[in-house]
Amino acid sequence: MIVFKNVSMRYPNSAHLFRQVSFNIDKGDFVLVTGHSGAGKSTLLKLMAGIEAPSSGQILINQQDIGKLHPNAVPYLRRRFGLVFQDHKLLYDRNSFDNVALPLSIQGITGEEAARRVRAALDKVGLLNKEKAMPITLSGGEQQRLAIARAVVSRPSIVIADEPTGGLDQTASLEIMQLLKAFNEVGVTVVIAMHDVAQVSSIAYRTLHIDHQTISTLPAQTAML
Numbered sequence: 001m002i003v004f005k006n007v008s009m010r011y012p013n014s015a016h017l018f019r020q021v022s023f024n025i026d027k028g029d030f031v032l033v034t035g036h037s038g039a040g041k042s043t044l045l046k047l048m049a050g051i052e053a054p055s056s057g058q059i060l061i062n063q064q065d066i067g068k069l070h071p072n073a074v075p076y077l078r079r080r081f082g083l084v085f086q087d088h089k090l091l092y093d094r095n096s097f098d099n100v101a102l103p104l105s106i107q108g109i110t111g112e113e114a115a116r117r118v119r120a121a122l123d124k125v126g127l128l129n130k131e132k133a134m135p136i137t138l139s140g141g142e143q144q145r146l147a148i149a150r151a152v153v154s155r156p157s158i159v160i161a162d163e164p165t166g167g168l169d170q171t172a173s174l175e176i177m178q179l180l181k182a183f184n185e186v187g188v189t190v191v192i193a194m195h196d197v198a199q200v201s202s203i204a205y206r207t208l209h210i211d212h213q214t215i216s217t218l219p220a221q222t223a224m225l
């Protein structure tokens, strides 16, 4: 589903973050990207989503080389992804319902169909009773769940989450991880960047670990606290 072939990445005037890394993420995988601060976890997620381009090498999403996509095709690729970033990127002047409806309206889905899908997404993350709430009135964990509802409302086949539990306490972190696991269990491929793997309890996952410009892949394992 996601294939990296000999991918190298360096930002202008910086040292390499990765040199010639190759790995596959298969449909239905639940993958953690780990590594120290500054190792390149966020960059790896941005490469997967086509937000950054590699310095060299190939990245294939469903057998399509994203480096060779026509610029007009990029928005269609992005729709396959649900992106959850640590700073939420929620719109604070719109209520929860409208935040989740936004990706649908960009795709031209409005009215009753949109409302049905927005409420289904809010229900999945346990926020159906908060549809009129403004994001600022929600707790950190609720804001993160709202960001997840917005990421999944377009029914993406891949959810990419960058430190989705950052700043949350252990209970809220576990809720977020269980929520992402629940999407994974119905077939969504999930890739999560996380520096503190101790937060992941009893969840089977594969690991891509970034260290010294290389990425090692570890097979599925179950973390126990």
Ligand SMILES: Nc1ncnc2c1ncn2[C@@H]1O[C@H](COP(=O)(O)OP(=O)(O)OP(=O)(O)O)[C@@H](O)[C@H]1O
Binding pocket: 011, 012, 014, 017, 035, 036, 037, 038, 039, 040, 041, 042, 043, 044, 193, 195
């Ligand atoms: N757009 C950019 N232009 C130039 N350098 C960048 C850019 N984005 C990130 N970097 C640099 O690349 C390196 C890796 O950043 P990245 O955010 O991918 O790491 P990370 O592993 O996610 O770190 P953290 O755990 O602290 O979030 C850092 O040194 C960062 O300053």
